[in-house]
Amino acid sequence: MNQRPANAGDHSALETLPTQYAPAEVEGPLYERWIERGYFEADAKSEKPAYTIVIPPPNVTGSLHLGHAFQHTLMDALTRRKRMQGYESLWLPGMDHAGIATQNKVEQQLAEEGKSRHDLGREAFVERVWQWKEEYGGKILGQMRRLGDGVDWSRERFTMDEGLSRAVQTIFKKLFDDGLIYRAERIINWCPRCLTALSDIEVEHEDRDGELVSIRYGEGDESIVVATTRAETMLGDTAVAVHPEDERYRHLVGKLIKLPLTDRHIPVVADEHVDPEFGTGAVKVTPAHDPNDFEIGQRHNLPAITVMDERGIITVPGPFEGLDRFEARDAVVGALRGQGRIVAEKRPYVHAVGHCSRCKTVVEPRLSMQWWVKVEPLAKAAGDAVRDGRVKIHPEEMSGRYFQWVDNMRDWCISRQLWWGHRIPVWYGPDGEIVCVGPDEQPPSGEGWRQDEDVLDTWFSSGLWPFSTLGWPERTPDLEKFYPTDVLLTGHDIIFFWVARMMMFGLYAMDGQVPFHTIALTGLVRDERGKKMSKSFGNVVDPLDWMDKYGSDAVRFTLANGANPGKDVPIGEDWVQGSRNFTNKIWNATRFALMNGATVAGELPVDELSAVDRWILSRLNSVVTEVDGHYDNYEFARLSDALFHFAWDEVFDWYVELSKSTLAEGGRPAEVTRRVLGEVLDVTLRLLHPVVPFVTEALWTTLTGGESVVVAAWPKDSGFRDAAAEQEISLLQQVVTEVRRFRADQGLKPGQKVAARLELAGTPLVAHEAALRLLAKLQPEGDSFHATATLPVAGATVALDLSGAIDVAAERKRLSKDLAAAEKELAQAEAKLGNEAFVAKAAPQAVEKIRGRLATAQADIARLTAQLEALPQG
Template sequence: MLDKYNPAEIETKHYANWQEKGYFQPHMDASQESFSIQLPPPNVTGTLHMGHAFNQTIMDGLTRYYRMKGRNTAWIPGTDHAGIATQIVVERQLGEQGVSRHDLGREAFLAKVWEWKEQSGGTITQQMRRVGCSADWTREYFTMDDTRAEVVTEVFVRLFEQGLIYRGKRLVNWDPVLGTAVSDLEVESVEEQGSMWHIRYPLADNPSDGLIVATTRPETLLGDVAVAVHPEDERYAHLIGKELLLPLTGRKIPVIADEYVEKDFGTGCVKITPAHDFNDYEVGKRHDTLLVNVFDLTAKVLAQAEVFNFQGKAQQGFALPEAYAGLDRFAARKQMVADLEAQGLLAAVKPHTLMTPKGDRTGSVIEPMLTSQWFVAMSAKPDGGEPESEFKGLSLSEKAKKAVDSGAVKFIPENWVNTYNQWMNNIQDWCISRQLWWGHQIPAWYDENGNVFVARSEAEAQKLSGSQNLTRDEDVLDTWFSSALVPFSTLGWPSETEELKAFLPSNVLVTGYEIIFFWVARMIMMTTHFTGKVPFKDVYIHGMVRDHEGKKMSKSEGNVIDPVDLIDGIDLEQLLVKRTTGLRRPEKAPQVVEATKKLFPEGIPVFGADALRFTMASYASLGRSINFDFKRAEGYRNFCNKLWNATNFVLMNVEEKDCGQDETQPLAYTFADQWIIGRLQQTEAAVTEAFDTYRFDLAAQTLYEFVWNDFCDWYIELAKVQLQTGCPTTQRTTRRTLVRVLEVILRLLHPIMPFITEELWQTVAPLANAKRTGSIMLAAWPVADTEKIVQTAFDQMAALQDLIGAVRNLRGEMGIAPNVKAPLFVEGSEDLVGLLKYLPSMTRLTEANIVGKLPENEDAPVAVCNGARLMLKVEIDKAAETARLTKEAEKLQKALDKLNAKLSKPGYTEKAPAHLVEKDRAELAELEDKMAKVQTQLAKLKD
């Protein structure tokens, strides 16, 4: 007998053993096919969330599946240094001590970050272990470790030497609070209620006339270089080429024609500010305007405008109005609007709903800013230095396109190819520099004249420059730059290692759709460019995990679920403290408390990792986002208990008994044995296909139905009969079937439910005479044998199930209580004899016998099943049965009256939706049928 199922106890025990024995490591047998998978490196600042649990259940399931298939399997884990997030965390800690990073200086600040990383940076990987992730922790990397730093430098230098990295002045997303460029992924578009200001721009040669320009950002007016109209807009055709007086400045700017302008939006006139708007930047480039920057890096108005051409060369600047110099952009907006109104140039102010870009870390409004940055050229051809491959000579964007177009990289589901191509077709050069201290410092040095020297070390840069007096570039690289290299930076590149040969390309990348642009595409670019191989063969895109109402999980909304809380359980008091501590917006605490009490009035019970994983697997249909339902997790916790109890039953009946291990002893398989063995083969084939096609939902559904319905509810119950009434050979065969089917079930379940299957398999495997491997994760994956599918056994099982269903319906029709047993008479073929022995225990009968003709008893209902007639012999208490049926008739009549009244209500059937009317009519017909049967039985009782 097994002890009571205790997830925490078995999870701790088995994970420690797996890791200690080195089971997660590849066997590196070159004669065997490899399977490898890269973990999308989570932020070192992070903790596990439901998206991670979903993603990692899929990855670990695949890893365990292919490991059991004998592959040379490597799941390579690591964490990302998360430049912005990590720097913010450490700066916040220093701020609590009244210290800034500038007080410490760069070197001392970075020492503090490394200190924090050593203390807190492993939290998320420890949590991954709690979920059961069988990653090869001996290969764990950190994107800022020494090995990765060397690869990053090597890649940067080679790209520079090939003409694919350059420094230039371009428009970027700028966070004025962080003081750095940020990627699109770090920008959130927030819907806000703002205003649309209609401003009159006077004509230079006739100031009493002019154009009305509508804008949501009047503070950028100081940087206008033109006003654009649509070339086919007849209202303004006569003004194209003329000059306007830029309000508040007196500067002259031209009217230009460009198809970017929407004639029917606003006034049809658009101010062009190429140094402060991405769309305007493209318009300005087409018309070769100047770029006029009017803000400093803290988003305050400059005293002197900075002017550049599109080649980044500085031009003659000019003074900006003193009234605005030094003002924050929004204070300047307020002042400028007031001045425009005072000068009679403000035509109108209208409410306007707009999407405001904000930094996801600071909440500050992102400012398009013209700054000097480092870029990777997406469309330029490399100047040599590539490995021989089908991708040689192509630009980075062409390589990324070809990899997918050729089918070398496949997206699953396939529709994500459209999203990928949409981005690739509109790709811009990649800004890779960040104005931070934490990150890979750019390997570039400057001499006294500003000449740049890119090198692998300062000594190499000095050699290139011929000068000892060099200053290193202070910027660091975008976090996505180093993470784009992990397909080969984690396998020993630039050396030709055995790991690089075995595990590149990896078999599949499992990731979310939101980083297709930022990570997936860039890994394809970098890996094809530097190795000549694609980084992975398949890209499995999964959906987002939302709450039970379909809302995005957010700490401030109080609907976040910590996977570890689901595994271990947590009481309400502890949960409230945990959820309200460290909120970014403390004012949200009352809302979080109420949401938590509503979702978890008694806290979260213990589910264990296996139930959580099975829940996640059941949701993993291709590409769809999921609404996490707490009730489903409860159902799969019950499934774990069902499996545990079923194993207990099997052990009680087979331990220290003959289970057919001796192959020389005779066996006698019944149709029930053959049926469950055949169903097992079908299940093996279906689950294998599901894993091969990334349909974890189908794998989970197939396993759940087979284990719960076929094995537990049907075969175990039939096995009880065979063990009680069968001959020794039948009993031996039944025990053999029980343990062998159970042992295979455990292997099939293992990729999704690793802990409980390991615990049970260690006891079951010896009884099933299974090959011992030390761990179920090293046991062979089951392979279906279609020859074991016996159709006659399936036919007999279907007949038995029909008989059992018919008897149960008879009991219900006669109102026989569950604790009352009765004999069954069967008028039919002798072929049914082999089935009847199962009926007493399955349908609570005293006996079940074949008779030549059913007894004459007009009061007893008769069921017809598979050509046989069935009758239960029960002495009926006419008075009690009449009372029961009369009560049933009254209940049915009330329901009929209510439904008839609804359908006869004037206009209902004409006005109500057709499907609702049809549903009501179907329900009415069903009630009438039930009433007819009750009336028939009442009539018989009266005779």
């Protein structure tokens, strides 16, 4: 029914399988074997269709956390499945140089030595960072091997390696020549700790308690009140703005008023940006320290006065000079209070405060000369690619967040005042010349020429990742074969940071070709209570600890089983233990099959299949189709759940158990069962492999004698279905389940056998009496048999002799409670159907549903009444 290895059937290797699964002994050697055999290395010359995923490059400073393990598990599953389906599957690994984060690490190291980067100088400092990268960087790459990542290590890239640096210089030059990169003085987000500009998306806004003070500017009738949370910036005010239609201040527009604590007078200007309904309807204007004020300043030709240096220290001559910005805030308010100019104070005043995403320092808006990308045409193209269907977003409801970002994107500040990173390829001449240099061009030389000191934002180079890693700007065989990539799988939290950047740059650099066909967005991993994982909460988990304890497969299965598209993923150790139990179950069931001669050799004897065989093969094919559908919709939780319940419930708990009696009897039926058991396990292990690669590799190669499940064929639905067999075995399952439930209610021991009379005539269960007795622990009735309980179920009747083994009072109480509930349900259904108005007005489906409830209640009452009547009296 499915393709299998030609050399299948050699089971002498069973001796190599320990009686218990020990992940630590299996996983490492298997992974090294995969690497040695080159299974993950993609061939650009292959005629197979390509399937490509580029890894979201982890920071060189990073180590494997659960978020990485989560996304890597899903990407690995996708690429492993496609490889098995016959694709030339490439999962390309690499790392990001992580400008600010890495520079901070090395600066901290230097600080411990009593030094700063300025003590070393730029060249020596950059060399020191490279040394750090070689010694400490890329720790995560080794951890990826532990997880089983099937990446092509021969193509590993780094955002500052020679090829990617060439790509950065090439696209900068192209954007510059096309007028899409420019230099301008504007308000930027400035980190006084990292001493660099930040883009909007590198600023995290948090609600903090502050103080809102209302200050009176001017005197008497020509005074005006403004409110601010940043009183220290008033030292740089160059105007007060009001709305042009605000009657309260019309008499002041165009006049000068005295700026408190200074010797300056500033104008009152009318600007439509001001909201007359907010506060006093008047705002202070500090063009050098607020982005909105900067725009007002541009419209009214106002000067921009910088009042603090790069470290947030006040530079205005006078009593506040030399104070830190927060010290100055208190001092300014105190001085204003002393002059009687504080009209009102509100404390605490909760407002959003921007923090550097790297060091958590409060960000300072600052007027600065920086390099910018003009994003409007790039962002429009990125939006159009999703709107016209060239790129699909999963889940689709996440598209709104994407559009909200790209449709409202502001020009991107790409220069950073760091030393670690791609240095901006622009030279300045002695007479004001500006020259942008491409990768094959010589920079200008001679006295007075100097290169720009800044480096590019980390996201500038990572935005090129889908094509720079494949060799762009050269048209390499890799680029021709593997671009566009197929899927970008990443967290919804970096749509803004990374996804939009790649869309913009990919469409621009690759002549309108999208960088990927699908954006599959995941949620974030949280603890079992749904709480964000944080060191401050004490709930951060090192996935390596769980891998050591339970095995990598158990961690992977737990993560995949929680992966609903776009939804956050709660995870707890108990769940990993449950997944470990699942891998053990796979191991033990396959060992049982091997010990009993299960084989994949030869064709399936379709004409000799029992109903049980036809049932499991029918279910197997249905599951193949179901799993394929879930993969195509990136529904990892559903496909994992489907595989778990099929493998554990149907294969291991039912088919394996049902096969035991047949195997024990021997003969031709046993041979057929061995072949079916081999077929089912072969396909099930291949279906499971992308999510749990290690245990399935060890078992599949032993079962089939095949080279490796990594390169085995992905199962296909043969079309075999047998509804009658499925119905027949469903009846058997119902009876066994009901008997087991009854036994558990009565507190009978699992292995305790009970005498029973089975009335199966007229049902398909006649042929399954032996199996029913085996699974339900029912022994034949003897001469002294006396039925003390009767269970009518699925058209059959099971009469049980529980003399001395049953708590009659407890069973009567349970049945009476269930009977009362069924009678209540019957009364409600009869009342509904007896209401002529309801039947006349309700939808036909609703009426039919009530009739179904009525029939079910009647059947339950009959069954429960019979069971009560069969109980011993007294």
